[in-house]
Amino acid sequence: MGRKLLIEHAQVEGIRTYEVYRKQGGYRSVEKALKTMSPDGVLEEVKKSGLRGRGGAGFPTGMKWSFLAKPEGVPRYLLCNADESEPGTFKDRYLMEKIPHLLIEGMITSSYALGANTSYIYIRGEYSWIVFILEKAIQEAYANGWLGKNILGSGYDLDLYVAPGAGAYICGEETALIESLEGKRGNPRVKPPFPAVKGLWASPTVVNNVETIAAVVPIINDGGDEYAKIGIGKSTGTKLISAGGNINRPGVYEIELGVPVEEFIYSDEYCGGIKNGKKLKACVPGGSSVPILPHFLINKTANGEQRLMTYESLSDGGFVSGSMLGSGGFIVYDEDQCIVRNTWNFARFYRHESCGQCSPCREGTGWMEKVLWRMENGQGKLSDIDMLVDIAKKIEGNTICPLGDAAAWPVAAAVRHFREEFEWHVHEPKACMERNYGLVREPVAV
Amino acid sequence: MTTTSATHGTPFQFSEAALAEAKALMQKFPEGKHKSAILRILHIAQEENHGWLSIAAMDQVAAVMGIQPIEVYEVATFYSMYNLQPVGNYVLEFCHTGPCAIEGAERIIAYTQQKLGIATGETTADGVFTIKEVECLGACGYAPMMQVGEFYHEHLTEAKIDQFLEDCRAGKIDKGTWKMH
Ligand SMILES: Cc1cc2nc3c(=O)[nH]c(=O)nc-3n(C[C@H](O)[C@H](O)[C@H](O)COP(=O)(O)O)c2cc1C
Ligand code: SF4
Ligand code: FES
Numbered sequence: 111m112g113r114k115l116l117i118e119h120a121q122v123e124g125i126r127t128y129e130v131y132r133k134q135g136g137y138r139s140v141e142k143a144l145k146t147m148s149p150d151g152v153l154e155e156v157k158k159s160g161l162r163g164r165g166g167a168g169f170p171t172g173m174k175w176s177f178l179a180k181p182e183g184v185p186r187y188l189l190c191n192a193d194e195s196e197p198g199t200f201k202d203r204y205l206m207e208k209i210p211h212l213l214i215e216g217m218i219t220s221s222y223a224l225g226a227n228t229s230y231i232y233i234r235g236e237y238s239w240i241v242f243i244l245e246k247a248i249q250e251a252y253a254n255g256w257l258g259k260n261i262l263g264s265g266y267d268l269d270l271y272v273a274p275g276a277g278a279y280i281c282g283e284e285t286a287l288i289e290s291l292e293g294k295r296g297n298p299r300v301k302p303p304f305p306a307v308k309g310l311w312a313s314p315t316v317v318n319n320v321e322t323i324a325a326v327v328p329i330i331n332d333g334g335d336e337y338a339k340i341g342i343g344k345s346t347g348t349k350l351i352s353a354g355g356n357i358n359r360p361g362v363y364e365i366e367l368g369v370p371v372e373e374f375i376y377s378d379e380y381c382g383g384i385k386n387g388k389k390l391k392a393c394v395p396g397g398s399s400v401p402i403l404p405h406f407l408i409n410k411t412a413n414g415e416q417r418l419m420t421y422e423s424l425s426d427g428g429f430v431s432g433s434m435l436g437s438g439g440f441i442v443y444d445e446d447q448c449i450v451r452n453t454w455n456f457a458r459f460y461r462h463e464s465c466g467q468c469s470p471c472r473e474g475t476g477w478m479e480k481v482l483w484r485m486e487n488g489q490g491k492l493s494d495i496d497m498l499v500d501i502a503k504k505i506e507g508n509t510i511c512p513l514g515d516a517a518a519w520p521v522a523a524a525v526r527h528f529r530e531e532f533e534w535h536v537h538e539p540k541a542c543m544e545r546n547y548g549l550v551r552e553p554v555a556v
Numbered sequence: 557m558t559t560t561s562a563t564h565g566t567p568f569q570f571s572e573a574a575l576a577e578a579k580a581l582m583q584k585f586p587e588g589k590h591k592s593a594i595l596r597i598l599h600i601a602q603e604e605n606h607g608w609l610s611i612a613a614m615d616q617v618a619a620v621m622g623i624q625p626i627e628v629y630e631v632a633t634f635y636s637m638y639n640l641q642p643v644g645n646y647v648l649e650f651c652h653t654g655p656c657a658i659e660g661a662e663r664i665i666a667y668t669q670q671k672l673g674i675a676t677g678e679t680t681a682d683g684v685f686t687i688k689e690v691e692c693l694g695a696c697g698y699a700p701m702m703q704v705g706e707f708y709h710e711h712l713t714e715a716k717i718d719q720f721l722e723d724c725r726a727g728k729i730d731k732g733t734w735k736m737h
Contacts, residue, residue, distance in 0.1 A: 197692040242737040276635035293591035297632040355653045360697030
């Protein structure tokens with residue numbers, strides 16, 4: 111059993127309430143930080159921990175915090191990104207729903223480190239019931255002196271609010287989130303300036319994922335060095351993985367980074383193997399935006415090394431034979447799933463969610479969707495396959511925000527690993543509408 | 557990005573309670589930044605306008621917030637949770653994204669469409685149900701799923717849909733509320 115730092119107490123009766131959370135050791139990190147540490151001291155611990163952003167990009171949190179501009183007399187903001195809309199990802203929901211106070215505690219300790227006196231949790235609007243869970247917890251935190259003026263007599267003030275969105279994946283992109291929080295359409299901003307210099311209302315701003323902020327709590331409680339002992343190399347600590355698809359035990363698991371992927375999929379502690387005794391066909395390990403892996407690259411890398419649940423191991427081989435840890439949205443496909451249909455489905459998602467500002471993304475996502483749809487419906491041409499790759503290439507790197515890349519990568523990866531299956535769709539137009547291609551063959555070394 | 561046209565609708569007034577709440581929401585933001593409260597105020601307006609945002613309702617939001625109507629329209633047309641046309645009493649919002657699709661979402665959606673005799677985007681003649689298809693709602697491990705009002709209904713089966721529709725008709729399904737709890 112791996113250590114659990116975040117959701118260890120998730121099943122404790124009443125943990126959603128302040129009393130029970132406090133009894134389980136809650137709010138110690140705030141006490142420790144405000145009474146015994148300077149803001150920079152907190153930052154140092156976060157740096158030492160090696161914590162990397164859990165929202166998808168994996169950027170070192172301590173470094174991100176140290177970039178925050180601190181001009182005199184200008185407010186600074188910490189925004190928690192609880193927009194969680196990446197297909198396959200439902201871990202932040204679990205954390206907020208079960209242990210709302212953990213996020214609030216993390217927000218207080220982190221806001222103190224950054225010198226923010228007002229912070230917001232931007233949460234996707236569909237999680238409306240969680241809005242109220244969080245607001246109740248915030249009220250309790252105010253009532254018990256953890257929020258408001260002069261917290262614990264330290265002279266530090268903090269107000270914390272929840273701000274719900276209204277349905278838009280793009281608002282998870284940090285500058286779109288800021289626009290949305292300002293009461294506008296969620297159109298990403300051109301960077302620079304980066305939020306660390308000009309973010310919310312043109313003030314210096316840090317945006318962090320729910321899980322990142324929650325991880326600050328154990329880091330301050332036990333020290334950054336302790337946290338860094340967990341995991342492998344630059345993948346330190348624990349990570350929440352939301353597992354879905356054709357597995358026996360879908361759900362949210364906290365793993366120590368470094369667990370073998372094979373163990374994660376097959377052990378009864380986690381996914382419990384493929385449902386209905388079927389074979390594993392493919393896996394998207396980090397949310398819909400990361401490249402799909404065919405079965406022969408899931409448990410082992412192209413070099414034959416064991417694949418581990420770490421940032422490095424999952425991306426081993428680059429986009430040729432690897433993928434990414436991403437948001438931890440782990441999607442498993444059995445042998446009955448059609449890769450063309452799945453790729454079409456994701457293309458449709460990105461077309462729908464594109465904000466429309468950049469032509470490559472706005473037009474390209476629509477083209478990919480249409481081409482994939484006609485292949486899936488037995489009307490594809492062989493030249494469509496290369497056209498898909500070409501469109502993906504033309505989107506990648508040519509847009510304001512990374513949504514364009516996120517739309518391009520899954521298509522490019524599906525064609526790379528499952529070209530045979532795409533070709534089969536063209537050659538067997540009738541069969542492809544009735545049944546699935548089956549398992550792709552392992553490439554033979556030549 | 558969605559492109560939608562809006563409808564004027566009948567005159568709209570916020571209830572006293574909603575008006576008070578809208579004012580409280582605006583105060584959560586610094587002086588002069590109260591426009592930030594718009595998304596939530598729109599949620600409340602939608603709830604008070606039978607589940608959709610008419611132009612009349614959006615104009616009221618603009619008036620209450622002291623901003624231009626166009627500022628409200630451009631926001632309301634961007635986000636998928638706002639309905640710009642009338643909807644039924646229960647809006648069944650099915651997730652149709654990948655992880656749900658491979659666990660049977662398409663089958664469940666087709667079943668519901670057949671049962672109600674409507675396509676996605678349509679409302680039953682009696683005005684009870686609207687079917688909407690939406691993107692991943694963060695319930696991928698509990699697929700197939702739909703959202704109705706504030707709540708998620710997960711691990712859907714045909715039998716569960718039958719029961720659910722019946723319970724809706726009997727008025728037994730709680731839709732929750734965007735107003736303060
Ligand atoms: C299209 C798009 C959607 C995103 N959605 C989310 C999201 O829902 N939640 C999240 O934490 N980060 C999301 N991100 C990443 C954020 O932009 C940002 O990197 C992250 O919130 C930073 O937090 P972290 O450093 O703690 O991971 C998204 C990025 C893009 C480009
Ligand atoms: S890449 Fe797509 S989502 Fe991002 S800003 Fe451009 S059009 Fe909008
Ligand atoms: S794919 Fe349906 S909830 Fe995520």
